[in-house]
Amino acid sequence: MAGMKGFYLGLAVIAVVGSGALWVTQRNAASTVPVGPIPMDAIAAARDFPGHVLGRDDAPVTVIEYADFQCPGCKMAWLLTVQDVKDRLVADGTVRFIFRDFPLDMHNNARPAHHAAACADEQGQFWAMHDQLFANQDGWSVTGAPERMFRDYAEGIGLDTERYDACMAEGRYRGRIQASYDSGVELGVSSTPTMIVGNSIYSSLTYDQLKGVVDSLIASTS
Amino acid sequence: MTHRMIAATLALIGFFVSLYLSLWKLGLMGMMACGTGSCERVQLSPYAYLFGIPVAFFGVVGYLAIFGVSILGLQPRFANERWVVAALIAVTGAGVAFTGYLSYLEAFIIDAWCRWCLISAALILGTFISSLFGLKTPATQRDAPATV
Numbered sequence: 536m537a538g539m540k541g542f543y544l545g546l547a548v549i550a551v552v553g554s555g556a557l558w559v560t561q562r563n564a565a566s567t568v569p570v571g572p573i574p575m576d577a578i579a580a581a582r583d584f585p586g587h588v589l590g591r592d593d594a595p596v597t598v599i600e601y602a603d604f605q606c607p608g609c610k611m612a613w614l615l616t617v618q619d620v621k622d623r624l625v626a627d628g629t630v631r632f633i634f635r636d637f638p639l640d641m642h643n644n645a646r647p648a649h650h651a652a653a654c655a656d657e658q659g660q661f662w663a664m665h666d667q668l669f670a671n672q673d674g675w676s677v678t679g680a681p682e683r684m685f686r687d688y689a690e691g692i693g694l695d696t697e698r699y700d701a702c703m704a705e706g707r708y709r710g711r712i713q714a715s716y717d718s719g720v721e722l723g724v725s726s727t728p729t730m731i732v733g734n735s736i737y738s739s740l741t742y743d744q745l746k747g748v749v750d751s752l753i754a755s756t757s
Numbered sequence: 758m759t760h761r762m763i764a765a766t767l768a769l770i771g772f773f774v775s776l777y778l779s780l781w782k783l784g785l786m787g788m789m790a791c792g793t794g795s796c797e798r799v800q801l802s803p804y805a806y807l808f809g810i811p812v813a814f815f816g817v818v819g820y821l822a823i824f825g826v827s828i829l830g831l832q833p834r835f836a837n838e839r840w841v842v843a844a845l846i847a848v849t850g851a852g853v854a855f856t857g858y859l860s861y862l863e864a865f866i867i868d869a870w871c872r873w874c875l876i877s878a879a880l881i882l883g884t885f886i887s888s889l890f891g892l893k894t895p896a897t898q899r900d901a902p903a904t905v
Binding site: 545546549550554556557560561571572575643720 | 762765766769770772773776777780781782783790795796798800803831
């Protein structure tokens with residue numbers, strides 16, 4: 536009988552731990568961005584979205600970056616590569632730079648972050664929010680309620696917060712973010728940051744390496 | 758009776774795994790905790806539904822049934838009943854077959870793996886194997902009238 540008592544006690548422990556885990560997970564899920572399944576039609580409707588584009592359409596080289604706002608490697612790429620690409624290669628018309636959403640499942644706050652950037656994009660401020668998210672990554676990536684911090688950034692970059700709040704509450708761009716993620720998977724992207732330059736895919740590039748690839752592409756076509 | 762204890766324990770764990778996936782499907786669980794797997798890709802695919810019902814709901818019902826029959830089979834009154842052995846093997850066997858079908862979809866159709874589904878697959882296989890141990894119980898013991 537003692538064995539049975541221990542058995543039932545074990546079941547009770549599993550029941551309590553399981554219920555507790557579900558309760559805590561559900562409680563932490565409270566978010567201004569709707570969560571749960573994304574309608575397939577919302578994803579399909581966003582398949583043609585080309586990403587967030589910087590630079591001239593007729594630039595000789597296109598660089599596509601698949602990144603996750605919560606990924607430390609992407610923050611480093613933003614600091615050491617992307618800023619220089621924007622300031623030099625995009626500015627002189629050599630490169631058209633495209634940012635594509637690739638929020639990894641392992642990063643709990645990544646999708647709300649990408650959604651905040653998409654809502655900023657709606658008001659023409661994607662790149663300002665992009666910079667805020669990477670600059671403050673250490674703070675919001677470890678909090679359970681990052682949306683509060685994202686709203687501060689939205690206010691800081693001058694967004695109409697009423698429109699921003701409505702966009703976040705509606706989860707207006709969840710399908711587009713998923714479509715971007717899916718496009719990366721189709722191309723073979725499995726980690727972030729991933730950069731696609733011409734027809735080649737790179738896991739990460741320093742500015743000098745990227746410049747070398749861009750130069751060789753231009754040389755080969757001229 | 759140890760095998761029924763194991764079946765009940767695994768079924769209870771499986772119940773919570775299925776319940777988590779079901780509640781996520783209802784949009785109540787936020788982002789799926791999946792590590793490096795492709796849980797959302799699997800769970801958002803058209804194959805995550807059967808007859809219009811999310812497959813995780815079948816898991817909730819199945820694991821509850823296994824848990825219920827196992828606990829019933831542990832009671833002195835039903836401990837030697839043949840139907841308990843048969844019911845456990847039938848329910849867990851159906852679960853293994855269903856899981857096999859889902860794993861096939863993951864491997865060859867969806868081309869992605871969901872970590873929670875793999876955990877559930879291991880659990881249902883465990884319940885099935887432990888249920889098979891019921892067959893090893895001597896017939897005389899199984900047929901003996903229950904006495905207290």
